[in-house]
Amino acid sequence: MSTESIIEVALPVPMRRTFDYKVDSLTHCAIGCRVQVPFGRRVMVGIVVAHKDTSDWPIEQVKAVETIFDDVPLWTPNIDKLLRWASQYYQHPVGEVFHHALPKRLRMGDAPDASDIEVWRLTDAGQALTIHDLGRAKKQWKLLSLLSSGPQDKGSITAAGVAKATIDALLEKQWIEQATLSDLPTQKPDSDAPPPTTEQAIAITALQRHLDGFHVTLLEGVTGSGKTRVYLDVIADVIAAGKQALILVPEIGLTPQTLARFRKHLGVHIAVIHSGLNDSERLAAWQAARTGQVSVILGTRSAIFTPMKNPGIIIIDEEHDASYKQQDGFRYHGRDLAVMRAKNEGISLILGSATPSFESFQNALSGRYHHLQLKHRATGGVMPTMNVVDMRQQTLEGPLSAPLIQTMQKHLDAGNQVLVFLNRRGFSPVLLCHECGWFAECGRCERPYTWHKNQRRLTCHHCATERPIPHQCEQCGSTQLLPVGHGTERLQEVIETQFKDFEVARIDRDSTRKKDSFSRIIADIQDGKYQILLGTQMLAKGHDFGKVSLVAMLDIDGALFSNDFRAGEKISQLLTQVSGRAGRAGQPAQVVLQTHYPEHPWVQQLMTEDYSAIAKDLLKEREQALLPPFASLVMVRAEASQDNLVRRFFESAEQIIRQHAPKDVMIMPASPCSMTKKAGKYRWQMPLLSAQRAALQRLLFQCTGLIEKTPEAPKVRWHIDVDPIET
Numbered sequence: 122m123s124t125e126s127i128i129e130v131a132l133p134v135p136m137r138r139t140f141d142y143k144v145d146s147l148t149h150c151a152i153g154c155r156v157q158v159p160f161g162r163r164v165m166v167g168i169v170v171a172h173k174d175t176s177d178w179p180i181e182q183v184k185a186v187e188t189i190f191d192d193v194p195l196w197t198p199n200i201d202k203l204l205r206w207a208s209q210y211y212q213h214p215v216g217e218v219f220h221h222a223l224p225k226r227l228r229m230g231d232a233p234d235a236s237d238i239e240v241w242r243l244t245d246a247g248q249a250l251t252i253h254d255l256g257r258a259k260k261q262w263k264l265l266s267l268l269s270s271g272p273q274d275k276g277s278i279t280a281a282g283v284a285k286a287t288i289d290a291l292l293e294k295q296w297i298e299q300a301t302l303s304d305l306p307t308q309k310p311d312s313d314a315p316p317p318t319t320e321q322a323i324a325i326t327a328l329q330r331h332l333d334g335f336h337v338t339l340l341e342g343v344t345g346s347g348k349t350r351v352y353l354d355v356i357a358d359v360i361a362a363g364k365q366a367l368i369l370v371p372e373i374g375l376t377p378q379t380l381a382r383f384r385k386h387l388g389v390h391i392a393v394i395h396s397g398l399n400d401s402e403r404l405a406a407w408q409a410a411r412t413g414q415v416s417v418i419l420g421t422r423s424a425i426f427t428p429m430k431n432p433g434i435i436i437i438d439e440e441h442d443a444s445y446k447q448q449d450g451f452r453y454h455g456r457d458l459a460v461m462r463a464k465n466e467g468i469s470l471i472l473g474s475a476t477p478s479f480e481s482f483q484n485a486l487s488g489r490y491h492h493l494q495l496k497h498r499a500t501g502g503v504m505p506t507m508n509v510v511d512m513r514q515q516t517l518e519g520p521l522s523a524p525l526i527q528t529m530q531k532h533l534d535a536g537n538q539v540l541v542f543l544n545r546r547g548f549s550p551v552l553l554c555h556e557c558g559w560f561a562e563c564g565r566c567e568r569p570y571t572w573h574k575n576q577r578r579l580t581c582h583h584c585a586t587e588r589p590i591p592h593q594c595e596q597c598g599s600t601q602l603l604p605v606g607h608g609t610e611r612l613q614e615v616i617e618t619q620f621k622d623f624e625v626a627r628i629d630r631d632s633t634r635k636k637d638s639f640s641r642i643i644a645d646i647q648d649g650k651y652q653i654l655l656g657t658q659m660l661a662k663g664h665d666f667g668k669v670s671l672v673a674m675l676d677i678d679g680a681l682f683s684n685d686f687r688a689g690e691k692i693s694q695l696l697t698q699v700s701g702r703a704g705r706a707g708q709p710a711q712v713v714l715q716t717h718y719p720e721h722p723w724v725q726q727l728m729t730e731d732y733s734a735i736a737k738d739l740l741k742e743r744e745q746a747l748l749p750p751f752a753s754l755v756m757v758r759a760e761a762s763q764d765n766l767v768r769r770f771f772e773s774a775e776q777i778i779r780q781h782a783p784k785d786v787m788i789m790p791a792s793p794c795s796m797t798k799k800a801g802k803y804r805w806q807m808p809l810l811s812a813q814r815a816a817l818q819r820l821l822f823q824c825t826g827l828i829e830k831t832p833e834a835p836k837v838r839w840h841i842d843v844d845p846i847e848t
């Protein structure tokens with residue numbers, strides 16, 4: 122008998138299975154620890170998932186573990202449980218799930234650093250500086266003003282768009298110095314904050330009462346109702362009890378402004394986890410959370426996997442935001458994992474939004490979640506009035522109707538700011554030949570190129586392919602190429618011509634490409650440097666622009682005719698969020714919606730009802746049609762460069778699924794995605810629906826392995842998307 126023992130290891134490979142290896146002794150190789158093992162001709166770092174007595178493989182074929190990296194697992198049993206659950210629920214190989222949840226340096230086998238988090242803070246000399254001492258060194262000033270709110274770690278500094286060179290320059294001048302987190306004296310929480318409003322106080326008390334175990338609360342608060350203040354007071358309680366808070370914000374919500382607000386109110390250091398960190402910074406933040414060195418962790422989607430020593434609460438801000446869903450590889454939903462994690466940890470979870478996802482809303486209505494509402498704005502301001510401009514037969518300046526131009530003028534003359542929303546970047550979405558109708562099209566997606574005039578390029582918004590602007594029609598040689606339709610760049614030209622006396626800021630992915638330009642523009646808007654703000658949905662989210670009294674929404678008609686069963690939910694969220702930028706400082710405010718379909722039921726509803734009422738109504742339709750959240754949806758998707766490979770894949774996949782499907786799972790035939798061709802690939806999908814989540818899960822367990830083994834499967838790229846948000 123061999124003295125060796127067998128362990129089962131999860132490796133980051135796209136196979137839905139684990140692998141057996143030999144170790145000398147199980148006692149030094151605990152479940153959850155990292156090991157290095159030979160795999161094929163490579164070596165890989167994997168996670169021990171089980172100890173076994175024997176292997177199903179002949180023992181001489183089982184290879185030995187090369188290195189054991191950890192004495193104790195890197196994450197808690199609760200995180201381990203969460204990841205295993207996620208692997209099953211999302212039908213994703215467990216090795217890849219584990220891999221995803223670890224900072225890169227740990228995935229490579231590095232030791233988690235025991236060292237303290239490094240921070241930068243102002244020296245006395247730095248504190249005494251004024252902007253005049255710096256002249257034109259704008260970046261240095263930016264870092265100095267950032268540090269004036271308190272010491273910051275590297276993650277926070279990079280989140281604010283400050284480069285290493287700037288840090289070095291200030292270190293050299295001895296205006297800032299390096300310290301470690303544990304050197305810092307504790308700051309006082311902000312005592313000049315205004316008292317919570319009555320509604321806020323009620324919500325805070327209710328939430329504080331639930332801090333003792335697993336509870337999910339939907340905090341539904343209208344835009345400007347001060348949800349953040351509610352979070353902050355609850356977090357302060359959690360910290361006082363010696364526990365930690367994990368807060369997730371949407372990708373775009375992690376601005377220096379948000380951070381400064383948290384830091385000022387709570388008076389503690391905050392670990393920031395986002396995609397802009399380098400590997401060491403990410404590991405340091407992860408480690409600080411794991412060891413309990415920081416009590417507040419603020420991050421985007423993937424921060425949900427951050428271990429905590431003393432977990433106290435999880436908060437998901439803007440819980441409806443699409444950026445919580447990972448759209449490739451391990452396709453998880455950060456919010457749904459948060460529910461599972463809070464349950465495993467036995468702690469409270471707050472889901473906050475002015476426009477809750479229908480999933481969360483339904484859970485609140487049915488009583489599964491607590492439901493707290495903030496119906497009034499914290500500043501006392503009233504919600505804006507809603508108006509429609511019937512676009513039919515209007516005189517237009519570009520996409521602006523005459524009545525809208527008049528209204529804009531009125532608000533501007535009164536000294537207010539105006540926000541114009543157009544969800545299409547670039548100059549024009551089509552460039553076509555006036556002689557023959559030819560238009561420039563991306564061959565890989567079979568969609569028109571968008572003309573980006575500033576960048577002098579045509580860009581495909583679906584696959585990012587770019588090409589120079591043609592001087593002539595490629596079909597008839599004519600030089601009369603015309604832009605058709607308006608994107609934000611062109612709208613900017615129109616607005617600048619119409620409103621010569623006012624400053625215009627454009628906010629979209631193009632205008633904010635440079636590292637810190639987004640937060641800079643946001644700060645300039647808040648300072649009142651611009652009177653007209655125009656942009657895409659980047660403008661819609663969470664920002665507090667005090668002087669906006671008019672919000673205009675152009676060109677939403679396309680959304681009224683979408684095939685997506687979530688179209689009604691999405692458009693009401695968007696409209697409510699964009700409108701929510703108006704009147705936040707208490708001034709009377711107005712929203713203008715331009716449409717060619719003023720009688721459309723959604724338009725009618727959006728004008729007269731609030732989000733809750735619309736959501737309740739649309740939920741009834743979902744219930745009748747047996748769509749999510751009343752049924753579980755799973756999408757099987759496949760793509761390949763030849764259409765017939767995809768067809769054949771689905772022929773056999775569908776057959777397998779039908780053979781195993783119980784009656785309560787509805788199988789829809791595979792069909793081309795709404796964008797059939799993207800980046801040169803033909804794309805199809807097959808929806809599976811069931812009111813019995815468990816039945817659907819069982820079916821997937823039975824079928825994924827079988828589908829994987831079909832001869833058609835290796836010829837396509839296929840995946841399963843559980844609870845897809847794109848349909």
Ligand code: ADP
Pocket residue numbers: 315316317318321342343344345346347348349350499500665
């Ligand atoms: P939400 O996230 O719910 O849209 P915010 O948290 O951004 O709202 O708050 C909206 C505005 O109200 C902010 O300017 C904030 O400073 C202010 N505010 C929040 N709570 C209070 C309060 N209790 N008293 C006065 N102003 C408040």
Ligand code: ZN
Pocket residue numbers: 554555556557558559594595596597598599
């Ligand atoms: Zn032509």
Ligand code: ZN
Pocket residue numbers: 563564565566567581582583584585586800
């Ligand atoms: Zn393309």
